[in-house]
Amino acid sequence: EADIYQTPRYLVIGTGKKITLECSQTMGHDKMYWYQQDPGMELHLIHYSYGVNSTEKGDLSSESTVSRIRTEHFPLTLESARPSHTSQYLCASSEGDRRQETQYFGPGTRLLVL
Amino acid sequence: GENVEQHPSTLSVQEGDSAVIKCTYSDSASNYFPWYKQELGKRPQLIIDIRSNVGEKKDQRIAVTLNKTAKHFSLHITETQPEDSAVYFCAASVYNQGGKLIFGQGTELSVKP
Numbered sequence: 001e002a003d004i005y006q007t008p009r010y011l012v013i014g015t016g017k018k019i020t021l022e023c024s025q026t027m028g029h030d031k032m033y034w035y036q037q038d039p040g041m042e043l044h045l046i047h048y049s050y051g052v053n054s055t056e057k058g059d060l061s062s063e064s065t066v067s068r069i070r071t072e073h074f075p076l077t078l079e080s081a082r083p084s085h086t087s088q089y090l091c092a093s094s095e096g097d098r099r100q101e102t103q104y105f106g107p108g109t110r111l112l113v114l
Numbered sequence: 115g116e117n118v119e120q121h122p123s124t125l126s127v128q129e130g131d132s133a134v135i136k137c138t139y140s141d142s143a144s145n146y147f148p149w150y151k152q153e154l155g156k157r158p159q160l161i162i163d164i165r166s167n168v169g170e171k172k173d174q175r176i177a178v179t180l181n182k183t184a185k186h187f188s189l190h191i192t193e194t195q196p197e198d199s200a201v202y203f204c205a206a207s208v209y210n211q212g213g214k215l216i217f218g219q220g221t222e223l224s225v226k227p
Contacts, residue, residue, distance in 0.1 A: 101213035
């Protein structure tokens with residue numbers, strides 16, 4: 001079944017650790033996005049990609065980095081986690097056709113940095 | 115850049131009543147307006163969307179209206195049910211900016227049985 005997958009779903013980690021949040025989609029979509037969301041609050045775009053080897057920073061400044069080596073895979077990395085990074089991270093994708101901008105979301109990763 | 119304001123932040127209605135959530139946007143070039151529903155602990159899910167060449171769209175108990183002149187759009191839910199309780203987000207997008215979505219702040223809807 002076509003879907004967006006995120007791992008891990010929950011992560012508790014100590015300050016200073018390097019972490020990578022995984023996002024994969026089997027939707028066949030070109031565009032992928034990362035959002036940061038505190039529970040029940042506004043979604044903030046932190047990174048996006050229009051295709052392989054394309055990455056852009058979003059509207060919310062983030063210390064994380066992303067890569068897009070394969071169409072279906074869009075991992076997000078924090079080199080040194082801090083308590084201020086505690087949040088939920090949502091991955092999304094869309095077709096990329098200018099008439100099909102609907103974004104579909106993954107289940108999210110809840111990150112707690114101690 | 116685009117800015118989307120959403121009101122109210124919380125809304126409580128009795129089962130069977132109607133609920134209306136309003137959003138305003140700042141960029142007149144915005145031309146795609148989706149609405150997402152996010153239940154507690156779940157991912158946001160698209161419930162309805164509207165494009166700028168349409169003034170109103172309905173899907174069963176849900177409708178969205180768009181006023182391009184005033185730059186606002188609204189979500190209408192009729193005959194509300196307890197399972198409609200969730201956080202609802204509006205968003206706006208501009209084609210020539212790569213389809214990025216700018217989200218509103220969210221409305222927590224509570225439907226009391």
